[in-house]
Amino acid sequence: xxxxxxxxxxxxxxxxxxxxxxxTLLIFFGKKIPRLDLVETGILFLSLAFSLYIMIEKIFILHxxxxxxxxxxxxxxxxxxxxxxxxxxxxxxxxxxxxxxxVVTLISSLVHLFSFGYMRDDIRYIRYYAYLGxxxxxxxxxxxxxxxxxxxxxWELVGISSYLLIGHWYxxxxxxxxxxxxxxxNRVGDVGFFIGIxxxxxxxxxxxxxxxxxxxxxxxxxxxxxxxxxxxIFCGAVGKSAQxxxxxxxxxxxxxxxxxxxxxxxxxxxAAGVYLVARVYPMLTGDALTVIAYIGAVTAFLAATIAITQxxxxxxxxxxxxxxxxxxxxxxxxxxxxxxFFHLVxxxxxxxxxxxxxxxxxxxxHHEQDMRRMGGLRRKMPITYWAFVIFSxxxxxxxxxxxxxxxxxxxxxxxxxxxxxxxxxxxxxxYGVVFLTAFYMFRLIIMTFHGEPRDHHKFEHAKESPxxxxxxxxxxxxxxxxxxxxxxxxxxxxxxxxxxxxKPESVVPAAQTRGWDNPVPVxxxxxxxxxxxxxxxxxQTRSVTYYGEALEESHYVGMGLSLTLAFLGILAAFVVYQWxxxxxEKLKQSVKPxxxxxxxxxxxxxxxxxxxxAGTVGVSKAFAWFDGHVIDGIVNGAAAFTRGASSLSxxxxxxxxxxxxxxxxxxxxxxxxxxxxxxTGKVQTYIVFALLGVLIIFFAFRQF
Amino acid sequence: xxxxxxxxDFLVVSAILFSLGIYGVxxxxxxxxxxxxxxxxxxxANLNFVAFTRFGxxxxxxxxxxxxxxxxxxxxxxILLAIVLNIHxxxxxVNVDEVDKLKN
Numbered sequence: 001x002x003x004x005x006x007x008x009x010x011x012x013x014x015x016x017x018x019x020x021x022x023x024t025l026l027i028f029f030g031k032k033i034p035r036l037d038l039v040e041t042g043i044l045f046l047s048l049a050f051s052l053y054i055m056i057e058k059i060f061i062l063h064x065x066x067x068x069x070x071x072x073x074x075x076x077x078x079x080x081x082x083x084x085x086x087x088x089x090x091x092x093x094x095x096x097x098x099x100x101x102x103v104v105t106l107i108s109s110l111v112h113l114f115s116f117g118y119m120r121d122d123i124r125y126i127r128y129y130a131y132l133g134x135x136x137x138x139x140x141x142x143x144x145x146x147x148x149x150x151x152x153x154x155w156e157l158v159g160i161s162s163y164l165l166i167g168h169w170y171x172x173x174x175x176x177x178x179x180x181x182x183x184x185x186n187r188v189g190d191v192g193f194f195i196g197i198x199x200x201x202x203x204x205x206x207x208x209x210x211x212x213x214x215x216x217x218x219x220x221x222x223x224x225x226x227x228x229x230x231x232x233i234f235c236g237a238v239g240k241s242a243q244x245x246x247x248x249x250x251x252x253x254x255x256x257x258x259x260x261x262x263x264x265x266x267x268x269x270x271a272a273g274v275y276l277v278a279r280v281y282p283m284l285t286g287d288a289l290t291v292i293a294y295i296g297a298v299t300a301f302l303a304a305t306i307a308i309t310q311x312x313x314x315x316x317x318x319x320x321x322x323x324x325x326x327x328x329x330x331x332x333x334x335x336x337x338x339x340x341f342f343h344l345v346x347x348x349x350x351x352x353x354x355x356x357x358x359x360x361x362x363x364x365x366h367h368e369q370d371m372r373r374m375g376g377l378r379r380k381m382p383i384t385y386w387a388f389v390i391f392s393x394x395x396x397x398x399x400x401x402x403x404x405x406x407x408x409x410x411x412x413x414x415x416x417x418x419x420x421x422x423x424x425x426x427x428x429x430x431y432g433v434v435f436l437t438a439f440y441m442f443r444l445i446i447m448t449f450h451g452e453p454r455d456h457h458k459f460e461h462a463k464e465s466p467x468x469x470x471x472x473x474x475x476x477x478x479x480x481x482x483x484x485x486x487x488x489x490x491x492x493x494x495x496x497x498x499x500x501x502x503k504p505e506s507v508v509p510a511a512q513t514r515g516w517d518n519p520v521p522v523x524x525x526x527x528x529x530x531x532x533x534x535x536x537x538x539x540q541t542r543s544v545t546y547y548g549e550a551l552e553e554s555h556y557v558g559m560g561l562s563l564t565l566a567f568l569g570i571l572a573a574f575v576v577y578q579w580x581x582x583x584x585e586k587l588k589q590s591v592k593p594x595x596x597x598x599x600x601x602x603x604x605x606x607x608x609x610x611x612x613x614a615g616t617v618g619v620s621k622a623f624a625w626f627d628g629h630v631i632d633g634i635v636n637g638a639a640a641f642t643r644g645a646s647s648l649s650x651x652x653x654x655x656x657x658x659x660x661x662x663x664x665x666x667x668x669x670x671x672x673x674x675x676x677x678x679x680t681g682k683v684q685t686y687i688v689f690a691l692l693g694v695l696i697i698f699f700a701f702r703q704f
Numbered sequence: 705x706x707x708x709x710x711x712x713d714f715l716v717v718s719a720i721l722f723s724l725g726i727y728g729v730x731x732x733x734x735x736x737x738x739x740x741x742x743x744x745x746x747x748x749a750n751l752n753f754v755a756f757t758r759f760g761x762x763x764x765x766x767x768x769x770x771x772x773x774x775x776x777x778x779x780x781x782x783i784l785l786a787i788v789l790n791i792h793x794x795x796x797x798v799n800v801d802e803v804d805k806l807k808n
Contacts, residue, residue, distance in 0.1 A: 681804055681806075682800070682801060683800065684729060684730045684731075684738070684800065687726070687729055687730055688730050691726060691730075
């Protein structure tokens with residue numbers, strides 16, 4: 001290993017453990033030493049510096065390849081002829097890891113900074129910072145793990161820190177409930193994840209990603225089991241990244257402090273699911289990828305439709321997050337690997353910015369979150385407003401922003417997928433969401449910042465947030481522009497992220513791939529899904545047979561389509577909410593059933609309440625009944641039986657045993673009564689008996 | 705009829721005496737009478753000893769024992785009479801059936 005590799009790995013270990021050290025310090029000495037929050041923030045900025053160094057070294061000097069540090073953790077039971085049980089774990093840095101390190105530490109340190117202002121008067125201020133540090137540690141652990149087991153452990157640690165931070169204001173019932181909901185819903189996905197790990201481990205006897213891929217490439221795990229393993233591992237991502245059907249926890253998680261929403265529930269933790277899919281990407285079969293693509297598309301569409309109707313500023317952003325995560329998953333599923341990951345990076349910046357911006361608004365409005373009571377804030381909070389506009393343009397996919405670059409490449413990928421598979425549902429959903437996204441984001445901006453103030457009292461007191469809160473916004477707004485990623489605002493392919501994050505080669509057997517997934521043509525003789533078998537779609541040429549080619553063909557069509565839709569969405573928002581050409585209320589009335597359906601979030605909570613929760617409660621009640629009646633019945637029956645048996649044996653004891661004893665006593669008494677007569681106490685009687693005895697003896701022994 | 709007094713006759717007399725003594729001891733309620741029955745028994749025994757000395761092979765041993773018994777009987781009579789006298793003084797009776805202080 002070269003010296004630079006060692007340096008980078010050592011730095012990575014430092015990046016991982018610095019936040020943990022901060023957490024320990026704050027938890028144990030937070031009350032004794034003042035202003036430890038500054039130390040924690042300083043630690044995060046140090047981690048950020050290290051991460052930046054690692055990323056620059058890794059991507060721009062070492063380019064591709066993986067730095068790996070593996071050690072043997074468990075080695076037991078190895079004897080001759082039996083391999084025993086061996087577990088290797090460690091850390092690894094490749095380009096994805098390096099970028100994720102920067103994303104996590106950057107957002108985390110900005111959120112630390114922002115929290116100085118936002119959480120200033122909090123009663124558990126130090127504990128809040130401690131948990132932030134703990135979260136950063138866990139998240140960095142996920143990013144750095146080179147094996148799926150360690151990743152799972154950090155995965156759960158992230159879950160617990162999310163739970164702790166959602167329930168930070170646990171005096172509020174809704175907050176503690178939301179924490180529990182997030183934790184339990186995540187658990188559902190994690191069970192699938194763990195079963196997936198077990199399938200992989202039992203078949204391949206390793207948890208290292210490199211070992212897993214090697215084993216699958218060697219054909220040790222294939223067929224339906226491989227597809228199942230891929231989908232089960234994806235279940236973990238469904239939970240963490242709030243994909244349909246486990247998306248219900250994320251909107252509720254907004255009960256936590258807004259900076260936490262920015263860090264955990266928008267930028268980093270929810271992206272962990274996407275990161276997981278990216279990590280295990282080579283082992284996903286064609287079927288698994290198709291499932292992933294559909295889940296992503298459905299999630300993106302579903303969440304976007306709900307976001308249109310919500311009035312809580314954070315709820316809109318939460319559904320927007322789910323929708324964007326759906327985009328990333330969709331991107332990975334259709335094969336646009338680099339685009340999906342690129343969107344993760346850009347989304348982390350602009351969505352964290354949106355949440356911090358909403359935090360700034362909520363802070364100014366004295367913890368008012370209902371957009372219907374805002375309005376006109378543009379004049380009072382110019383910095384927040386302009387940052388917000390940049391973030392919204394970025395998420396809507398308007399040129400010259402980072403969101404345009406990443407989102408456009410995902411949509412291009414989706415269109416390419418449609419061309420190759422002949423299945424246009426996914427691209428249609430994807431493009432539909434572009435319109436919806438632009439609409440709900442500008443609805444939010446107009447309702448919050450434009451027009452006349454609707455709550456004059458709160459408006460009078462609103463003012464621009466302090467510098468610790470606006471600086472992170474400005475930084476994130478800058479990072480939402482295209483220049484940080486590429487110098488050509490219309491070419492996502494030229495960005496360094498897309499160049500350094502190369503779609504890994506699939507290791508699954510050729511028959512289980514979709515054939516066209518590779519960027520270059522491959523021999524398709526043995527592949528079932530050749531284009532020839534696909535239905536003819538319009539006048540589409542059949543010459544498109546592999547992904548790279550399809551991507552190129554669809555590029556300009558896709559870009560034009562997404563731009564048109566995004567502008568239409570913004571226009572629609574302005575027509576309805578700014579110029580009021582169409583009355584929003586009348587519109588609502590005219591499509592009332594649909595509106596109600598969307599306002600109630602597709603009735604998912606009610607559905608789960610009626611099925612899963614009620615089912616669980618029903619089963620619990622049935623078990624309680626079983627416990628109360630059958631088990632207790634058996635116990636009580638056993639008790640009653642024992643009592644009966646005891647009373648029987650008591651009776652036996654009383655009548656038979658005691659009877660025998662008493663009888664012998666009575667008999668003895670009787671005998672005594674009889675014999676007592678002989679014992680008269682009169683010597684003369686004795687003499688008679690003695691004489692009789694002598695006579696008997698005399699006659700008995702007389703010898704005739 | 706050849707009147708010959710032999711050992712058998714003595715033994716028969718002795719047996720009659722013994723029986724009478726026993727009868728006296730058993731049936732009499734008066735302690736004095738019981739003592740007299742005892743004396744009869746002792747004397748029947750003495751008669752046996754003497755008879756066996758005369759007709760048997762006991763030499764003089766039987767006669768010596770008879771003398772001892774007479775002395776013993778005298779001593780015994782003296783002690784017993786003293787006891788009876790005391791009983792009479794204490795309990796106002798010489799009926800052996802009524803002397804049952806140890807019974808309860």
